[in-house]
Amino acid sequence: MNRLPDTDTALAVRLDAVEKTYAEDGFSVIALAGITADIPRGRFVMIVGPSGSGKSTLLNLIGCIDRPTKGSIEVAGQRIADLSDDALTDFRARAVGFVFQNFNLFPVLSAYENVEYPLLLLGLTARQRRDRTMAMLDQVGLADQARQRPNQLSGGQKQRVAIARALVKNPSLVLADEPTANLDSTNGAAIIALMRTVQRQHNTSFVFSTHDPQLMSHADETFTLKDGKLVGHHRADPA
Amino acid sequence: MLFKLAFRNILRNRRRSIMSAGAIAVGAIAMVLFGGFIASIILGVQTDTVRRTGHLAIYRTGFFTFGSGNPAAWGMPGYRDILDLVRRDPVLAPLTAVVTPTVALFGIAGNFSIDASRTFVGSGVVPHDRDIMRRWNPYNLSYNNAAGSGLDDADPIKGVVGSGLARILGFCETLNLGNCPPPQPRETAQTPIAADIAALAASEKSETAAPDTLPHIDLLAATATGAPNVISMVIGNVDRQGVKELDDAFVLMHFDLAQQLLYGRGEKRALAILLQLHATSDLPAARARLTDIIRARNLDLEVRDFTEIVPLYSQIIAMFSAIFTFIAVIMAVIVLFTVGNTMSMSVMERTAEIGTARAIGLRRSGIRRQFLLEAWILGAIGATTGIAAGIALALIVNQAGLIWLPPGQSAPSPLAVIIGNMGQLHLAIWLGLMAATTLAAIIPANRAARLPVVDALRHV
Secondary structure, three states, X not given: OOOOOOOOOOEEEEEEEEEEEEEEOOEEEEEEXXXXXXXXXXXXXXXXXXXXXOHHHHHHHHOOOOOOOEEEEEEOOEEHHHOOHHHHHHHHHHHEEXXXXXXXXXXXXXXXXXXXHHHHHOOOOHHHHHHHHHHHHHHOOOHHHOOOXXXXXXXXXXXXXXXXXXXXXXXXXXXXXXXXXXXOHHHHHHHHHHHHHHHHHHOOEEEEEEOOHHHHHHOOEEEEEEOOEEEEEEEOOOO | OHHHHHHHHHHHOHHHHHHHHHHHHHHHHHHHHHHHHHHHHHHHHHHHHHHHHOOEEEEEOOHHHHHHXXXXXXXXXXXXXXXXXXXXXXXXXOOEEEEEEEEEEEEEEEEOOOOEEEEEEEEEEOHHHHHHHHOOOOOOOOOOOOOOOOOOOOOOOEEEEOHHHHHHOOOOOOOOOOOOOOOOOOOOOOOHHHHHHHHHHHHHOOOOOOOOOOOEXXXXXXXXXXXXXXXXXXXXXXXXXXXXXXXXXXXXXXXHHHHHHHHOOOOOOEOEEEEEEOOHHHHHHHHHHHHHHHHHOOOOEXXXXXXXXXXXXXXXXXXXXXXXXXXXXXHHHHHHHHHHHHHHHHHHHOHHHHHHHHHHOOOHHHHHHHXXXXXXXXXXXXXXXXHHHHHHHHHHHHHOOOEEOOOOOOOOEEOOOOOOOOHHHHHHHHHHHHHHHHHHHHHHHHHHHHOOHHHHHHOO
């Protein structure tokens, strides 16, 4: 598959003194406090930490669906603060894929149509869309289930469709917020293995959050958050 | 895909979508039926008016405003020349069905054999022309008054009276009008006025001889010079008028007889020249041409159209238009609330999907377009179905043989809902309902488009 145009940079994500503060009932709640980190391209990165540590907030910022209160974020070489809402949306359409904890498939669309959806936003031809969609469904082992609606699929199958949807546009970065949280351990392990496999095949940067320590062994790099602060960074030895 | 997604989302909650489309359809049905009914009333009133007055009338300047108190004084000298001028005009000739002179007059109608008299309001018309005018029916409406006027070109003393006037003057039994009162005891002594009129009538009898064996009335009026004049008129027909006051005073007579009553032995004039056109749509062109002719020849004449001559016509149209607008506004409000509620519920239920679509890369405008498209599909289904159902119901109503009495008419007519040639109204209804649907969806669609992605994704 052809990689979509991307900025030439060795970093998938650069975080510089990123802060995120929420105002609740007149009080400020600090979700992230001065996160500075670089995530190289083509890595399988996990963000771990207990509930409330800021994992999801950090993923939202990296995924360009939220903006930091302070600091700057670069994704695939693009400074997020410089982009308007539409430009940021278009950037997400090109460069960022999402895998959600609750799968978030469109219930009225079939597995095929769910995977095809991001390609429509990129304006690809019908033939290009069909070829890419079927190839992606085949890769996640769901070519036979292409016509099924989400309610006709198991949890594991839904998450495979979600992974296919995230990867079908060949994004620079795929973000997954606790992708195994709603799966049993067998399916969870299978999904992680699948994500690892396609990440290697597509040489895409994967960043996902989890609080399951058993999954950390799969990561190239692990960032540990606690109370909104980066308290640990572990890089696995190259295999 | 956008269309497919919208359509499937509509089918997702079938009951709610059916209710919304149903509300739109009911609105469309109501407006198609009522619009068609109003159209039939308006065309009916127009047909009735044009049959009586024509489309255009030429008067002496000032008559229309000041002349009704003394119509004889406002007669047009040389009206035959004007008739010829209009009839031979190359622009007007193909547009006109009838060009005819007329006089209007009032006075006292009496049946002095029983000492009965009543003021009358009369018209003098050319029978043949009047009969053509009464057959004017370009909209193919079924009316029972398309029969002849009851006058005869060859029999100038024969006239028509309103049924009320005929009763008042004691012809109820003679003319078989029905529901006749029992005979009243006659007073033997004539009042001095009645005696005078009877004597005048007797003196004029040699000129306007009506056979005593036929029911006839004597008509007294002032001539153009102010002198009293009396003629006898045979009642050839009784024509019930829609308004009682008119029915009790109505007299229609031969043009020559009316001229004789109004001008005696003096110069005969016409009070107006009426033009009935083949089509009402030609009215502006015909009026403009008449105005040009009058101006070019510097004639002391003015032109009025039937909406000016019969202000009731415009009032009826205005009233029914206001009622239709009122109903349309109510329907639009119902559609606004129903579709607005449906779309708001849909946005609420699909908040997480909105967040997902935005995260994947759909712009705010795309979300807005998505919900507007869903509303449009709902609106199109509802409006199209409603208009089709309205037309079907109109066909049923038209075939049901229902009868009613339209405003200003004396005889019942079939209750009709016009559906032919109503394409513009149906299109306007369709577009109006789509506009209401769009308006209803704008706020929910904007709300959906403005949802912060993170908040939308968190929504359960």
